[in-house]
Amino acid sequence: MHIDEINENPNPDLTSDADDNSLPPEPLVTDEQNISSPWTQSRLDLSPLKLASEQIKQELQKVIIGQTEFIDLLLSALFAGGHVIVEGVPGIAKTLTAKLMAQTLEVDFSRIQFTPDLMPSDVIGTTVFNMQSSEFSFNEGPVFANFVLIDEINRAPAKTQAALFEVMEEHQVTVDGHTYPMAFPFFVIATQNPIEQEGTYKLPEAQLDRFLVKINLAYPDLGEEMAILQRFRNDFKIDHKQVGRVFSAQELKNCRELVEQIQIKDDLLQYIANITHNTRNSGDLFLGASPRASLAILKMAKATAAMAGRDFVTPDDIQYVAYPVLNHRIILTPEREMEGFSTKDVIKDIIQKIEVPR
DSSP: OOOOSOOOOSOGGGTTTOOTTSOOOOOOOOHHHHHHGGGSSOSSOOHHHHHHHHHHHHHHTTTOOSOHHHHHHHHHHHHHTOOEEEEOOTTSSHHHHHHHHHHTEESOEEEEEOOTTOOHHHHHEEEEEETTTTEEEEEEOTTOSSEEEEETGGGSOHHHHHTHHHHHHHSEEEETTEEEEOOSOOEEEEEEOSSOOTTOOOOOHHHHTTSSEEEEOOOOOHHHHHHHHHHTSSOOOOOGGGSOOOEEHHHHHHHHHHHHTOBOOHHHHHHHHHHHHHHHSOTTEEEOOOHHHHHHHHHHHHHHHHHTTOSBOOHHHHHHHHHHHHTTTOEEOHHHHHTTOOHHHHHHHHHHHSOOOO
């Protein structure tokens, strides 16, 4: 409960003879107000971030129907400064949503179609010899962009996937002993198809760990499917031009600084640590989450709180982001896989067993 009114002095006789320059009486503060006041209103001006997220959503909704949670998680990862891998069956607008989101930002965009014959130099660039100047020069690859969409990342062999290790974690590329930094912002969205196995190369755990979140997309529901058909009933074309640019790189930098200032209590930090620690001691898991996962939960929880207009993190924020952050970082034991368990079941079970901070 938030008390806006200033309580009047209960004994007017004590102040009736006071001169005009006397200080106003101290407001009465109840115990309830003392406890709840830090959580009743936002002390940060989060309006720029909320405005940016709403504008981006409005632009995307000109073309995309549904996928609300997908878009929210993409925005949270963008504001948190991490990369995203999206997994889903063909035809549910994975690539389209990523392309249109890039279109709402005033930044450079690059799309890389991963194929079995793609080489690392095709991604990061290569050094070539200039015959006129008799010097070697570096030609930047398509990864040198602010917003990079990697389509079907699991179709390239391991050596090409490994070319992304340094650039995704350190935002730089090293070629022939020279280091080339990436411009701000640097945001990678990768897609993959979970159904097809022929001609694909499973991403190693070290590569998956570079992604802040993994978003698993499902089919649209019946109402959304009907809305899609109605939208394209008389016009089969998708007009990308109607999605405009509404967000600059400097505004994104300001939003990330706001996210960093979101408050989180010590007991919630302990809550995050307990969740991650329990994945390492679970009998259902062959591989638990690393400290990078704890940091990812912290970043995503802060971004989620900021998008909700709050300058503090709640346990609900942590629980909401736990599955997208952890599901690609843990591995089930063979026994649990044969029993039909999923990573979502295990994460849910771990969260239910941990006492929620109050």
